[in-house]
Amino acid sequence: MHIAEGFLPPAHAVAWGVASAPFVVHGARSLIREVREHPESTLLLGASGAFTFVLSALKLPSVTGSCSHPTGTGLGAILFRPPVMAVLGTITLLFQALLLAHGGLTTLGANVFSMAVVGPWAGYGVYRLLRRYDVPLMVAVFFGAFVADLSTYCVTSVQLALAFPDPGSGFLGALGKFGSIFAVTQIPLAVSEGLLTVLVMRMLVQSSKGELTRLGVLVTSAAGRKTAKSSDSAEAVAR
Amino acid sequence: MSRNAKINTLLLVLVAALAVLPLAFGLGDHKEEPFTGADAEAETAITEIDPDYEPWFSPLYEPPSGEIESALFALQAAVGAGVLTYYFGLRRGRRQGEARALARLRAEADADAGDEAASERRRV
Structure with missing residues (x-):
C-alpha cells in the first residue's frame, strides 16, 4: 500500500496530507491523554505499535503471484480506539519512508490516510458492530483486523485511480487495474493478519485480563456488558 | 499440550500455510518476475497509464x-x-512472581498459625 516517493502529483500529495493531518494531531492528543491518565497502559501501547512494526515488515507471497504485507493496525484500533493508531501507523510509515525508501515523504499523507486512518476506523467499526450483536470476541477481532487490512489497500487503489485515471476507461478502469494489483493480492494476507491478531488477542486475554477489562474489550459479567453498552451509546450521543 | 496452546499453534500453522501455498503451487509462474512487490507493480501500472x-x-x-x-x-x-x-x-514473569509471593505469604501464615498452636499447647 506504499505509494512510492514522488508518485502522486503535487496537488494530490498536498490534499492527502491536509486530509490526514487533523487525524494525526487528534491521535497524538489522545495518545498523550491515554499515557497521562493510565501510565500502566504505556506497555500495551508499545506492544500495539510493535505489532504494526512487525507485520508491516513482513512481505508475504499471495495468490496473485506478487508479494505484499499486512498492516497490523487492527489490534491497536480495537484496544485503544482508532485515533491512537493514526500516530503509531504514522511512526511506522515514517520509519519506512526515511530509512527504507519504502513509501515517501511526499506520499506520506496519502499512505497515512489509508493505513493509519481509514484502516483502523473501518476495522474498529466492524469490530464494534459485531460486538454489539454479541458476536464472540475472537470472531469480531478476526473480522476487525481483516477489514482494517483490506480497506487500507482499497483506499490506496482509489488514491492511485484518482491521480491516474485511465485515458480510455477513466477512473473506474484505473480503479480496476490498481484494485487487482492491491486489493486482490491482499485478501489472503488480510486473512493472515486476522489470524495473527486473534493469536495476539488470545495471549493478551491470558496475560492481561485486568488491562483488557479496563479498555472494555473484556466484560466480566452480563451486568458488565450492559453498563459497557449503555456507556457506548452515551459516547455515541456525545459524539 | 494444553487446548489453548493447540489452538495457538493451529493459528500459526494456518498463517504459515497461507504464505507457503502460493509458492508451493507456483502461482507466480505466469509472471516474468514472480513474487515482486505489489507496490512496484503499481508503479509499473502508473507508467503504463501515463507514460x-x-x-x-x-x-x-x-x-x-x-x-x-x-x-x-x-x-x-x-x-x-x-x-x-x-x-x-514481563506479564508472564509478573504473574508467576505474584503467584509465588502469594504462596509464600500463605505458607508463612500457616507456619505462624502452627507456631501459635504449638506454644498454646506448651502453655497448657
Missing part, C-alpha cells in the same frame, strides 16, 4: 543495495518482535 509521468521527488535516503534494504527490514521486524516478546515475558 509521461515523472516522479517529482526522490527519496532522501535509499539503501545502497538489496542486502542493506533487507537488513533494515529485518531490523524493523526485530524491533517489533523484541518489544512484543518483552511485553508478554
